[in-house]
Amino acid sequence: MVLKSLKYTLKTALTTTEVTRLYPEVMMELPANERGIHELDATTCIGCGSCARICPNSCIEMVPYRYGNPLKNRKMQFPQIDYGRCTFCGLCVDECPVSCLKMGKTTEIAGWDRKDIVYGPDRIAVKKFSEKEVAELEAEAKRQAEEKKKAAAAAAKEKAAKAKGKENKAKAKLGEGGEA
Amino acid sequence: MSAIQSAFPGSVLESRVESDRRLWITVDPKKLVEITQFLRDKKDFDHYSGAAGVDRINDNLFEVVEILTSHGAHQVVVLMKVKIPRDKPSVRSLTGLYWNANWYEREIWEMYGINFEGHPELYPLLLPDELVGYWPWRKDFKGYPDTTTGERAIEQVGPDGYTEFKIMPHPELIKAGVVPERPKYPTFREREEAEIKSDSEMIMHMGPQHAIVPGPFLLDLLIEGERVKKAFLDVGYIHKGIEKIMENRTYLQGLVYTDRMCYLASITNNEAYCGAVEKLLGITPPERAQYIRVILAELSRIQSHLLGTGEFLTLLGAATYSPFQYMIIDREDIVYLMESVTGARITHTFVRFGGVRNDLPDGFADKARPILKRMRERTEEYMDLLHSDPIYTRRMRGIGVLSPGDARRLGVSGPPLRASDTPYDMRREDPILVYPDLDFKVVTRKAGDAEARVEVRLEEILESIHIIEQCLDQIPEGPIQEKLPKKIKPEPGEAYYRVEDPRGEMGFYVVSDGSEKPYRVKVRGPVYAYMQALPPLLEGAYVADVVAIAGSMDACTSEVDR
Numbered sequence: 231m232v233l234k235s236l237k238y239t240l241k242t243a244l245t246t247t248e249v250t251r252l253y254p255e256v257m258m259e260l261p262a263n264e265r266g267i268h269e270l271d272a273t274t275c276i277g278c279g280s281c282a283r284i285c286p287n288s289c290i291e292m293v294p295y296r297y298g299n300p301l302k303n304r305k306m307q308f309p310q311i312d313y314g315r316c317t318f319c320g321l322c323v324d325e326c327p328v329s330c331l332k333m334g335k336t337t338e339i340a341g342w343d344r345k346d347i348v349y350g351p352d353r354i355a356v357k358k359f360s361e362k363e364v365a366e367l368e369a370e371a372k373r374q375a376e377e378k379k380k381a382a383a384a385a386a387k388e389k390a391a392k393a394k395g396k397e398n399k400a401k402a403k404l405g406e407g408g409e410a
Numbered sequence: 411m412s413a414i415q416s417a418f419p420g421s422v423l424e425s426r427v428e429s430d431r432r433l434w435i436t437v438d439p440k441k442l443v444e445i446t447q448f449l450r451d452k453k454d455f456d457h458y459s460g461a462a463g464v465d466r467i468n469d470n471l472f473e474v475v476e477i478l479t480s481h482g483a484h485q486v487v488v489l490m491k492v493k494i495p496r497d498k499p500s501v502r503s504l505t506g507l508y509w510n511a512n513w514y515e516r517e518i519w520e521m522y523g524i525n526f527e528g529h530p531e532l533y534p535l536l537l538p539d540e541l542v543g544y545w546p547w548r549k550d551f552k553g554y555p556d557t558t559t560g561e562r563a564i565e566q567v568g569p570d571g572y573t574e575f576k577i578m579p580h581p582e583l584i585k586a587g588v589v590p591e592r593p594k595y596p597t598f599r600e601r602e603e604a605e606i607k608s609d610s611e612m613i614m615h616m617g618p619q620h621a622i623v624p625g626p627f628l629l630d631l632l633i634e635g636e637r638v639k640k641a642f643l644d645v646g647y648i649h650k651g652i653e654k655i656m657e658n659r660t661y662l663q664g665l666v667y668t669d670r671m672c673y674l675a676s677i678t679n680n681e682a683y684c685g686a687v688e689k690l691l692g693i694t695p696p697e698r699a700q701y702i703r704v705i706l707a708e709l710s711r712i713q714s715h716l717l718g719t720g721e722f723l724t725l726l727g728a729a730t731y732s733p734f735q736y737m738i739i740d741r742e743d744i745v746y747l748m749e750s751v752t753g754a755r756i757t758h759t760f761v762r763f764g765g766v767r768n769d770l771p772d773g774f775a776d777k778a779r780p781i782l783k784r785m786r787e788r789t790e791e792y793m794d795l796l797h798s799d800p801i802y803t804r805r806m807r808g809i810g811v812l813s814p815g816d817a818r819r820l821g822v823s824g825p826p827l828r829a830s831d832t833p834y835d836m837r838r839e840d841p842i843l844v845y846p847d848l849d850f851k852v853v854t855r856k857a858g859d860a861e862a863r864v865e866v867r868l869e870e871i872l873e874s875i876h877i878i879e880q881c882l883d884q885i886p887e888g889p890i891q892e893k894l895p896k897k898i899k900p901e902p903g904e905a906y907y908r909v910e911d912p913r914g915e916m917g918f919y920v921v922s923d924g925s926e927k928p929y930r931v932k933v934r935g936p937v938y939a940y941m942q943a944l945p946p947l948l949e950g951a952y953v954a955d956v957v958a959i960a961g962s963m964d965a966c967t968s969e970v971d972r
Contacts, residue, residue, distance in 0.1 A: 234794075234795065234798055235795065235799075238791055238795060242736060242739075249739055260749075261746075261749055261750035261753070261771065262750075262771060263750075263751075263752075263753045263768055263771065264749070264753050265753035265754050284662065284663065286659055286663040286664075286666045286667070317666060317757065318754060318757075319665075319666045319669075319757070319759040320753065320754075320759060320767070321662065321663070321666065321759070324767065333753070
């Protein structure tokens with residue numbers, strides 16, 4: 231019996247490839263669809279908040295952030311994730327309509343303080359606009375907004391004019407009726 | 411069905427045949443025991459699978475659903491419903507017919523306040539004593555104590571100088587009569603001490619933290635000399651109320667909680683929950699998704715059996731060849747395979763309604779085949795090693811023998827039942843997914859002792875490997891997700907779905923009221939049944955064998971407490 235166990239022990243010792251790893255230096259090779267820390271593409275996020283709504287622990291909060299796309303995300307709201315509560319279930323990633331939220335291969339989130347593990351959009355964003363690009367986009371957004379305003383104003387004017395016209399007509403009709 | 415109707419005219423109020431394996435009937439509460447006895451004696455319904463309470467607050471009714479099945483005589487599951495008025499809820503107890511109805515009825519009593527006439531020991535099981543009388547799973551329960559006041563804990567300094575924090579109801583509420591009167595019953599300690607008959611007997615505590623399983627539960631043994639005379643179990647130390655939490659989450663969010671009931675069986679828990687919701691929605695997943703689910707479920711079974719067996723052997727003192735370390739090394743490969751598909755190591759949240767989350771990665775089959783081949787060799791090695799170890803054999807052979815009749819009576823399922831010569835496997839009894847197309851055999855042993863239970867587990871690993879290899883050969887190309895409506899809102903109705911967990915029969919009973927959230931979710935777990943069967947199994951055993959007997963059941967307290 232002892233010899234048999236020894237035989238298997240030796241066999242395991244000689245054939246098993248890897249048992250322990252020198253952890254901080256040699257990291258484990260993670261598969262492609264590992265569910266680690268989130269990665270946000272701020273250039274495409276539309277700030278719809280569906281990730282915050284589906285989260286079963288409500289660890290996602292929408293917070294303002296500067297380096298996004300003001301054309302798509304008018305209020306500039308981006309997800310902030312509290313890793314103290316996150317369970318890495320991945321429902322937020324599945325729910326995202328523009329697939330701007332993904333989960334990456336980073337898994338180390340230790341911090342000194344509870345605030346350290348609340349990751350704002352600046353920490354999870356892997357793609358974002360530079361200051362210059364944001365300024366340009368903002369100008370563009372302003373221009374578009376103004377155009378829209380103008381268009382809206384014009385539409386309102388037209389509507390008002392139409393309404394006035396109708397009123398006038400009605401008045402005229404009334405007048406006619408009165409005369410008759 | 412027609413047999414029941416002819417035998418009891420007028421007492422079947424409603425009936426529905428869902429498929430050839432599910433029968434829903436609503437019966438007259440007065441005739442419940444007679445009908446159950448008829449089913450048990452004449453129609454071979456010898457397995458009491460569980461019971462669930464439902465609070466139909468809008469109809470002013472309580473429902474108790476009894477789930478009856480058979481050990482292999484046929485595959486019909488009868489879900490027998492009793493409707494009782496809400497103001498004075500009382501049903502006749504089934505403990506006289508089925509021994510294992512005891513805990514299920516106790517749980518319904520403490521959660522809903524439904525009285526069971528003729529129940530021998532109607533004491534709280536999962537709840538702490540302060541909460542009994544509030545009936546927390548009723549729909550009109552507002553929380554305890556009044557959380558709006560902020561005075562949750564009251565500090566009390568005892569005469570011996572120790573400070574205790576007690577959560578008391580608010581005095582104003584007591585004055586107003588909102589606080590219910592606590593039902594009177596002896597406490598756990600008093601019940602134990604009442605059993606001490608002579609000076610030679612004493613009570614030995616094992617737990618709540620102890621050597622049998624990692625989860626906490628209290629096992630008190632009344633011993634005389636070296637023999638156990640009686641065992642008392644106290645569970646509920648980590649009661650999380652998952653069933654109630656899931657009532658307040660949408661269907662998809664509830665999926666995350668099924669993982670956390672037992673991390674070794676998270677895929678099968680997902681599968682059972684998704685299967686029940688799929689039945690409500692009336693969809694079936696595409697074939698490729700079904701194959702992926704089977705592969706993952708079997709991988710999960712392998713890793714669960716490896717960890718369970720390895721851990722148990724270490725606790726037994728088998729340190730000479732350190733099986734735990736060996737099995738952890740092998741389990742790492744299996745867990746890595748699962749991680750490459752699901753993206754997580756233990757809490758997968760992988761199965762979706764009508765499909766799965768991810769497809770298999772490229773080259774999965776090529777990666778899996780050598781690992782499975784190695785796994786097969788290693789399992790054969792373990793079987794050889796354990797078989798030839800005289801210390802192991804002496805500690806395990808003939809210990810904790812569960813005869814086939816007893817095993818069926820106590821309501822256990824899974825490997826312990828199959829080790830007692832009963833080929834009862836949900837993959838055969840209630841075939842789901844693509845299991846009917848696959849070739850596998852149900853592993854059984856005749857002995858029914860602790861050794862047989864471990865042997866069944868190890869041989870099941872080989873069967874699982876066989877199943878996965880077939881799946882890898884047969885898996886078709888195609889979509890992995892059925893089209894779903896944007897908001898999951900099943901029609902009002904109910905469904906019961908069961909799968910073969912690594913530990914036994916896992917069933918989910920889901921009631922829908924047509925909204926986004928489930929109206930009621932009931933989990934029928936396998937370990938709940940094991941735990942209930944522990945006290946009679948331990949009676950008459952030596953104290954030294956308690957760990958061997960209880961550990962060989964491979965329990966998981968987290969799932970008992972849910």
